[in-house]
Amino acid sequence: MTDTNVTKTGAAPDFSRLAADLERQLRLRAIPFGMKLFESAKEMESIPKIRRPQAVHTLDQIVAQCARLGWTVGVRGEDLVGDQCRSVVGLGIQDEKWSSGHRMVGVWYATL
Amino acid sequence: MNLVPDGKYEALVVAPLNKWGKREGGIAGPLDVPDIALFYATPGAMIYFINGLQWKGYKRFDWSVVGESSCADSWGRALKIREPSLSIPCFGERRYGGVLDEEMLMALPPEDMVKAMEGMQALAKNGLRYPIPQYGIQQDVRARLGVSYPKR
Numbered sequence: 322m323t324d325t326n327v328t329k330t331g332a333a334p335d336f337s338r339l340a341a342d343l344e345r346q347l348r349l350r351a352i353p354f355g356m357k358l359f360e361s362a363k364e365m366e367s368i369p370k371i372r373r374p375q376a377v378h379t380l381d382q383i384v385a386q387c388a389r390l391g392w393t394v395g396v397r398g399e400d401l402v403g404d405q406c407r408s409v410v411g412l413g414i415q416d417e418k419w420s421s422g423h424r425m426v427g428v429w430y431a432t433l
Numbered sequence: 434m435n436l437v438p439d440g441k442y443e444a445l446v447v448a449p450l451n452k453w454g455k456r457e458g459g460i461a462g463p464l465d466v467p468d469i470a471l472f473y474a475t476p477g478a479m480i481y482f483i484n485g486l487q488w489k490g491y492k493r494f495d496w497s498v499v500g501e502s503s504c505a506d507s508w509g510r511a512l513k514i515r516e517p518s519l520s521i522p523c524f525g526e527r528r529y530g531g532v533l534d535e536e537m538l539m540a541l542p543p544e545d546m547v548k549a550m551e552g553m554q555a556l557a558k559n560g561l562r563y564p565i566p567q568y569g570i571q572q573d574v575r576a577r578l579g580v581s582y583p584k585r
Contacts, residue, residue: 333454333466334547340450343546346553347478347563351536353450355467355543356508358442365444368463381504381522381530384447388473389531393448393464405502409509410445411437429501 351388358410365395373400380406434505435497435513453543469511470543473536479519481553481563486517486545488552494519501525503538511540 340353359365366373372394374383380401386392398412405424407413426433446464450472453464474482483494496519497506503523510518518540522532532538541549556562560581568577 334543336454336543337451339470339543339546339550342550343450343472346550347472347474347482349472349474349478350533351473353470353472354447355450355453355470356445356447356512356540357464357466357468358437358512359444359446359463360442362443364463365446368446371446379525379529380445381526381532384471384508385531387447387449388471391449393446393452395444395446397444406504408439409434409436409502409504410512411439411442412445413439415436415439425501 352391354384354387356384362397365397368393368395371395377402380410434499434502435510435518436505437509437512467543469508469515469540470546471508471511471538471540473522473532473538475535476537477565478563479537479539481556481565482539482549483517483519484556484561485549485552485554486541488555489548496520507538507540511542515542517541517545 336355343349343353365371370393372386372392374394374396378401380396383394383396383401386394396412398407401407401412404413404419408415408419413419421433422430423433448464448467450467450470453467455462455464494517497510498521499505501523503520503526507518507520510516520538520540522530522536522538526532526538527534553563568574
């Protein structure tokens with residue numbers, strides 16, 4: 322196995338090598354991927370060849386577009402359906418009503 | 434649920450791990466280092482990866498299962514507390530996110546992924562490798578265990 326560790330020097334690892342080694346070591350059938358939050362949507366949009374959703378999606382659909390199709394995708398809250406997907410990653414409104422889980426009642430849980 | 438606090442971030446990016454770390458003229462770009470690295474794998478692969486994580490600086494892991502909304506167990510938790518976070522993907526993640534029946538999800542800081550890789554290398558040198566070869570459910574186990582756990 323190749324040496325992927327650059328962090329002994331404090332530098333960032335060689336991510337290409339890290340990904341290849343992980344895929345080979347664990348016989349992965351989906352692409353390892355990274356996730357990063359941006360304080361500025363403008364900085365996200367500045368990424369060369371960034372894909373922006375053309376429809377409304379769940380965040381796990383966006384994740385799948387990366388892990389299964391190899392896409393680099395950037396999202397803002399309005400690209401995602403509902404407060405559930407947005408709020409887990411801090412792009413939504415985590416108010417008391419949402420936090421109560423009321424939308425799940427009768428669907429996944431009998432009561433609050 | 435583990436949630437990233439709202440109000441600070443405007444956007445999120447997901448990109449294949451091999452796309453990160455690119456620099457132009459030595460200057461870090463927006464895809465320099467991810468906040469977290471993630472991968473889907475089978476339970477067998479995951480436990481081997483976890484063994485690698487535990488090779489140095491052992492600690493027991495305690496993870497959450499919120500049920501539906503497993504994203505909070507994986508990327509939500511890892512983004513919030515920057516610790517390895519394993520999840521059993523939920524119905525929604527399988528129905529809409531295309532997760533297969535046999536897959537689990539690991540989310541963790543990239544430096545922990547490096548740590549796990551080094552740990553798996555050490556385990557492999559001890560003869561503990563993935564895929565895990567079957568020994569035989571009716572074989573006398575002492576011969577092999579004597580190799581894995583030599584008398585001290």
